[in-house]
Amino acid sequence: MLRTDKKAGFIAEGAWFWKAYRFQAAQIAAARPLRPRVLRDLERVQRAQPVELIEAQGRRWWWFRDSFYWEDERLTAQDVLARLDAAWSREGHRVYLRFGHAF
Numbered sequence: 001m002l003r004t005d006k007k008a009g010f011i012a013e014g015a016w017f018w019k020a021y022r023f024q025a026a027q028i029a030a031a032r033p034l035r036p037r038v039l040r041d042l043e044r045v046q047r048a049q050p051v052e053l054i055e056a057q058g059r060r061w062w063w064f065r066d067s068f069y070w071e072d073e074r075l076t077a078q079d080v081l082a083r084l085d086a087a088w089s090r091e092g093h094r095v096y097l098r099f100g101h102a103f
């Protein structure tokens with residue numbers, strides 16, 4: 001099951017030249033923080049394809065289109081993309097049926 005994690009995100013650590021960002025989801029945090037340049041690169045990539053961030057306690061966290069997701073089925077990036085596209089397509093269809101147009 002692929003689920004949205006609204007509490008997950010990147011936490012800033014350090015200052016100035018030593019600033020880094022660590023992914024955190026509830027009580028789970030990435031072992032190593034990311035430098036600002038790496039985070040910017042991942043941010044660009046996640047706009048087009050799911051990015052796997054960490055795996056812990058039998059779950060994987062993904063970053064895609066500015067949202068974070070977790071799953072426990074060992075999905076690939078293509079699986080995550082297919083499931084989210086299908087979910088968004090169904091949601092768009094519901095909006096169309098209810099309001100007569102999609103937003």
